[in-house]
Amino acid sequence: MEKYLEMSGIEKTYHSFGREIRALKGVDFSVNKGSVHGLLGENGAGKSTLMKILAGVEAANNGSIKLSGKMLHMKNAHAASQYGIGMVHQHFSLLDDYTVIQNVVLGMEPVKALGLLDEKKAKQAALDAANLCGFSIPLDKRVSELPMGDKQKVEIMRALYTKAELLIFDEPTSVLVEQEIKGLLDTIRNLKNAGKTIVYISHKVEEVLNITDEVTVLRDGEKVFSGETNTLSADEMVRLMVGTSLAPESKRDRKGFGECVLEVKNLKSGLGDKLFVKDVSLSVKKGEILGIAGISGNGQQELLDALFGLRPAKSGNITFLKNDITDLPPIARRNLGIGYIPEDRVHVGSCAEASVEENLLIDRRHKAPFNRRGWLSNKETEKLGKDLIKRFSIKVADGKDNIGGLSGGHIQRTILARELSCEPKLILAAEVTMGLDVLSTRYIHEELLTLRKEGVAIILVSSNINEILSLSDRVAVMREGEIVADLPNDGSLDSQLIGAHMLGIQNKQKDAVSYGGGV
Amino acid sequence: MQQKKRTLFQLLVILSGLVMALIVILLCSDEPALALRYFFIGPFSSTYFLGDMLNNAVPLIICGLAASISFTASVWNLGLEGMVYFGMLTGTITAAALDGVSAVIxxxxxxxxxxxxxxxxxxxxxxxxxxxxxDIMMSSLMLANVIFYLVFLLIEGPLRDADSEQGVTTKAIPEAFRFGKLLSSSDLNTTIFIALALAVFIYFALKHSRLGYEIRMTGLNASFARYGGINTGLIAIIAMLISGGLGGVGGLTYVLGTSFRVRNQLCGIGWSGLSIAMISRNNPALVVPVAIFFAYLTEGAQCAALFADITPDVSQIIQGAILLLVTGEAMINFLENRRGNRKLSVKGVSR
Incomplete structure (x- = not known):
C-alpha cells in the first residue's frame, strides 16, 4: 500500500509559566492510503498536539509533513482543508442556532449573484455528504435540537463537504452513548469503503482494536510503536501506552449494606418555570454505590447540585442521617459529612489561579486547627498540603504552585484528596474520570471502592455505562430530569439495557408490552 | 508572558508616559528646560515639596487599598469617589460637632x-x-453622582461656614484634632503612619486571614467558592462595605492633611484609588509605591506650574496621558490574564 501521509521528525515545545514542556520529541507518523489508522496514547502523550499540527491549528518547531509525496506548507487551518485534511473535533465547532445545512456549508458557502446563499446547492451538498456515509439526518433542523451523535454527524459532513480525503477523528466516542458508538464505527467503515483515509485518536484500547487497521502508540511525546493493529493484544497496547503493566482492577465484593444515609423524596428543582429535576425520589445506604446513568444534560448535574445545596429545592425533601437538610446551605451539608466531586473540575471543583494548598483548604478554612480567631495557620495549611499531596500522589513540585498548571488527572486527585480527607459519610461524584487517562481512572476507581468498603455511601453520576456497571451496587437511569429506572446491579444488567433506558427506547417497549398484556 | 518580561514592559510603559510628558512640555512651554526640570526634579528639590508629595500620597494609599479590596472580591466599586466625598463630610461634621472634646475620644x-x-x-x-x-458597577457609579450634588447642597446650604475665606466650604476641623506635622512648612503629618499601617495590615489580612481568603476565592472563582461553602453574596457585601468605609477614611485623611474642610468641589482621589488598585493588580504591597508615584506626578505638575510657564491645565493633560498609558497597560495584563486562564482550563482537561 502506498504511504499517503508522512510526518517526520515533528517537534513541538510549549512555554508555560517559565517552564518548557516538550509535547513532541521528534515524532514520525505515517498513514497508508485508504486505511483506518489509530493514534493511541494517554492524555498528554502528544496525540492531540500532533493532529493539531497536521490540521494547521498549531505550527511545529521542527519536522516536515508530506501528503502523497508532496511537501506541505501548513500556514493555518484553511491551508490544511485545501490540502484535503479535515478534522472532526472532540468538542464540536458548530453554531447551535444554525440549521444542519447552514453548518455544513459554513465558511465555504455556495453563492448566487449578489453574494446570496444558493440554498438549493447548499442543500444538495449537505445531502451528498449525508448519503456518502449513509446518514439519515433532518437537514433543516437546528443543530441545538440534535442529540450528540447527530451533532457529530454534522461535523463529519462538514469535513466531507470541504472535500477532505484525510479525516481526523479526535476522541470521537467520548461524548456518545453505546448505541451511538455503534453508528459511528459503521460510519467510519463506510468512509473507508468510499476511499477515505482516517486517523482515529483515542485512549480507549477496545475501540482501537475494533476499528483500526494500523496503530501508532505515543507516550510522553515519543512514538513507542507503529504497525498493524492485529499484531498487538489489548494488554500489550495498555502496556505500551502506560509504560508499565497494570495490576487487574479490584472487584466489587458482594456484601450487605448498612442504614439509610440519604433519602430524597419528590425532589423538584429548576430555574423559573423550567424544571431540571422533576420529582426525583431515591435513597442510598451505608457502603452502597448508587450509579446514576444517563446522557449528560438530563438533569444529573442539577440533581447533585440540589443534593449539595448549590441549587434550591422547589419542593420535596432531602433527609441525611435523619436530619432534614432540604434548606441547608452547602457549608452546613459539608459540616454534616457530605462531600462533592463536581463534573466541572476546572471551574467548580478547583480554582485555577489559587495554589494547591489553598484549593485543599476551602472546606476546612473555618475549622481548627486551620482557623485561629479569624487567622489561618500557615503551618497547618502547609502540613495539610504536604500530607495530601503525598497520600494521593499528586504530581506537583510545591503545594504553593497554582493548581491550574496541573494535568486534568492531578487536578482531579487534588479534588478527591480534599473531599475524601474530611471523613465523609456521603460522596456525590459526577463524571469523575471523564477525559482522564488509564492510570488516573484506575486510581480513582480504586479510591471509590475503598470508600465503599469503609462504609461511605456514594452517588456516582456517569455517562460512561461501563464505569457505572463495574462500580455500582444499584443503577438508576436519569432521563429528562426523571429517574426512569432503578435496578439492582446483580449481574442482570448490561450496557444495552441501560443504553435503551437512557435513550427512552425501553420505556416505549415496556408500555407496548403492558398495553398488549392488558395490565 | 513571563513575569520578568512583564515587569520590564510595565516599566517601559511608565517610562513612555514620562516621555509623553516631555513632549507635551516641549510643545507648550517657551522655556522647556526649566519646566522639565521643575516637573521631574521639583518634588525632590525641597522638604516642602517632598513633604507635600508624601502628604498627597496618604489618601491615595488608603483609597488604593479600598479599591483593591473590592476588586479582589471581583466587586467593581466604581462609586468610590462618592464614598470618599461622603465619608469626608460625615467625618468633618463629627469633628465640628465634637469641638472641645478630648482628641483621644x-x-x-x-x-x-x-x-x-x-x-x-x-x-x-x-x-x-x-x-x-x-449591577454594583452601575449603581455605585450613579449613586456617586447623586451624592456629589447632595453634598454640594449641604455645603452650600445648612453646613456652610459663612466666615470662611476659602470659598464655599464647611466649618474647618478644630485645631486640636489636626495631626502633628512631620516636615515643617509642608503639610505632611502623622496620618501617613495610619496609611502605611493600613497597607501592612490589609496585605497580611488578605493573604492570611480567613476573611481575606474568602474574599480572594470569591473574586478568583465564585462557583468554586460557593461549592467550597463560602456564602459568596455575603462576602461580596462585606468587601463592598470595607471598600466604601476605607474610601471614607481616605477622604477624611485628605481633610486632615490638606484641606481641613470640605469644599464644594471634588478632589478625584477616589478615581485615582481605582487606577492605583488596577495598576498594582490589587496587591496592597504595590499600592504604596504606585500611590506615591501618582502623588509625584501631581506634585511635579504643580511645581512646574508654579516656577515655569506650564499652566495647571497642561499638567492635567500630562497626568491624563500617563494615566491612560499605565491603565491601558494594566488593562492589557488583565485581559491577558483572563485569556491565559482560559487556555489553562482547556489544558486542564486534555491536551
Missing part, C-alpha cells in the same frame, strides 16, 4: 463616622444588588 469617633459614611453608600448599593439584581 474625638479622633477615633471622626474616623468611625467617616468609615460609616462611606459604608452606608456601599450598603445601599449592596441592598440594590441583592434585592433587584442591580
Amino acid at each position: 474625638a479622633i477615633p469617633l471622626m474616623f468611625l463616622a467617616a468609615f460609616l459614611g462611606g459604608a452606608v453608600l456601599s450598603a445601599l448599593c449592596s441592598f440594590l444588588y441583592s434585592k433587584f439584581h442591580l
